[in-house]
Amino acid sequence: MNLSQLNYFKKLAEVLHYTRAAQELFITQPTLSGAISSLEKELGAPLFERNGRSVMLTPYGEVFYEHVCLALRAIDDGVAAVSARSSASFGTVNLGTTFTTQDHYLPTLIKSFEEAFDKRVVVKVSQGFTNYLTEALHRGTLDVAFCGKRDNETDIEYFPVKYCELALYVREDHPLAQEESVPFATLNDVELHTYRRGTPIGNRVSKMLEEADVIGANLNYDDDVSMGSFLSYNGGNAGALMLDSLGAQLFSNLRQVRVEGIPDRFYTVYLACHKKHVHSRAVSDFIDFVKAYPGNDPAVPEAE
Template sequence: MNLSQLNYFKKLAEVLHYTRAAQELFITQPTLSGAISSLEKELGAPLFERNGRSVLLTPYGEVFYEHVYLALRAIDDGVAAVSARSSASFGTVNLGTTFTTQDHYLPSLIRDFEEAFDKRVIVKVFQGFTNYLTEQLHRGALDVAFCGKRDNEPDIAYFPVKHYELALYVRDDHPLASADAITFAELNAVDLHTYRRGTPIGERVAKMLEEADVRGASLGYDDDVSMGSFLSYSGGNAGALMLDSLGAQLFGNLHQVRVEGVPEHFYTVYMAHHKKHVHSRAVTDFIDFVKAHPGNDLIGQVLPEAVAE
């Protein structure tokens, strides 16, 4: 077997579809099928089984994948270690981000970074939710992520870069649209929607609502944009408790109402990266650039535990 066959196997094991895997590898499907057949013949065991138009890993394939993944990760770390010793910064930074930072912050940051390094480093941006992005940092599929902070992640380094306020948003034709501020008790009269549990932001909002005795909220949203879109096209008594980020900025018919008792700087976004992975010079330079960037809200500040979510 050779390195190409292992890379082909890894890609197919992750997407579980021959056509899509071949497209992402920039090879033909017969080439991919031949490489997998050769591997199976050499190993003396089937690695995949057909499932309609897709495939599934066999028990042999699952075991083989774990070892192939670690072996290819070790090779990538070796390449990164050599690159890190280079005197010039060049290459690619695989960057993951939540919806929240895709307001003015992230585009400005990437623009400033590319100008500082004369576009010798390419930043590839991938979108996802915090839990998914953290998993991709562990797998090595991402170098850096802008996301929330998950508990019990000792191998992930978190650096705070941006904070966002939490407020009630209603349509301009809602009765509360003319209010400057309301109390938690008044939220009970609103058809309230907010983030789902299981995410850093969702857990924090749910805990606050429970402590304030706000009942009946629908905890169903993963992101600000989906919530803002729902609210923008919903009439009646609907309201959304969400961050003052992209989801609110995209829709011109939404009005912000401050909720008394919501902590200031409610939610913090972090730059996250894996402590134990060897980073290329390009990634290291990007991390250092972000830490010193003037667009950060939190340079030189120490966050209290209550805010550091």
């Protein structure tokens, strides 16, 4: 067993497709297949099983993946500890983000950062939901993330950077489309869709609806884009209680209606990083840059 095999296994476990994994690793598919077969033979257990043209982890593979992530992260921490002593910042920042920063905020931030560091640091961006991004921070597959704040995450440092308002969105042909604002009670007259429980935003919204005696809402969505897409192509009495982020901006036939009683600055977006992981000089510089970034919303409260 060697480091290359572990890196090959990790990539295949995340991509779950031999051809794509080999392409991303810049190796041939037979090389990848041989490395995985050798690893399985050494461990005495199958790590993957075929699923059509793709593969999926076996129970053995799932257990091994968690330990491989920790082992590779420990090696990365050692490299980072050495590179942190260097006077020059260079390398890669693995950044995860939710849709809520992908309007003007994130592209402008990354451009400003790369210009400030003369493009010596490359920021690799991946998309995900808050729960997934937080777990990736724990595993060490991400260095930093822009996401919501989960409860009881004592190993994660959260720094507020921006906020989003929560509003009712309807199609332009909906009876409420011409209203500037409506009371909470009106939501009971709408086929209401919003975020699912189990996510930071979903938990906040469902609690607010319960306190306002709004019943019958469909709590089905993880993200704004899926919700906005559903609403854009479904007429009738449908409405969505969602953040004023990319998901609302993508669809020109949606109209925003303010709901009286919803607090301003409803949802805070945070820069999140793991307190116990050693960060490379590049990652540390990125964190410091974000915290001082003039594009952050100065009115964001320190705690929700």
